[in-house]
């Protein structure tokens with residue numbers, strides 16, 4: 001009920017989406033085995049910030065990995081752990097994903113993860129990509145992508161895994177799949 005009211009009022013969303021070109025418990029962690037080897041690097045600021053409003057049951061996840069929220073192994077690992085933690089909190093029923101970066105929701109997969117890396121790293125990276133969309137697509141929470149900037153390729157994939165997508169009305173923001181343009185072939189899944 002509280003979630004519906006929160007979504008109906010869309011106070012959070014309208015605030016997030018009105019930013020057109022500048023944006024300005026004790027839970028025991030149960031992390032998927034795929035994510036266990038990836039330890040958080042505490043020398044860098046968090047790439048994901050979560051605000052959970054107990055009164056509405058809605059969490060807002062801010063992606064804050066400059067410059068363009070590209071989906072690196074570290075980023076995806078943090079995102080998946082955050083989703084898992086929220087999923088375990090039964091009072092959290094809705095999740096809004098948005099960007100703290102100006103003009104960009106997410107630039108998609110981090111291109112620098114795709115060359116010059118060891119086979120082990122590549123394996124971990126692609127598993128984390130798969131883990132991300134499986135977690136979001138399979139989530140019990142109502143998930144909403146508040147797309148407040150461009151969202152090509154993997155950014156579009158992330159938005160597509162959510163139950164709802166609302167995009168800021170700005171002709172400069174684009175969204176879609178551009179793998180063919182880039183000459184990237186989807187690996188065997």
Ligand SMILES: CCCCC/C=C\CCC/C=C/CC(=O)SCCNC(=O)CCNC(=O)[C@H](O)C(C)(C)COP(=O)(O)OP(=O)(O)OC[C@H]1O[C@@H](n2cnc3c(N)ncnc32)[C@H](O)[C@@H]1OP(=O)(O)O
Pocket residue numbers: 067068070071103104106107108109110111112150152153154155157177178179182184185186187
């Ligand atoms: C592979 C198949 C998988 C199969 C899975 C099933 C379905 C497919 C769906 C998922 C597939 C995903 C594949 C990908 O995601 S590949 C990545 C594709 N992404 C792009 O082509 C986006 C490229 N970037 C842009 O278009 C723009 O950067 C922008 C996001 C519109 C932002 O523009 P702007 O604000 O003008 O910023 P800049 O262009 O100047 O960039 C700033 C800075 O960021 C670096 N950067 C941009 N994108 C990426 C990226 N994807 N990875 C790593 N780094 C990126 C850019 O190089 C600049 O860096 P410097 O400041 O150091 O120059």
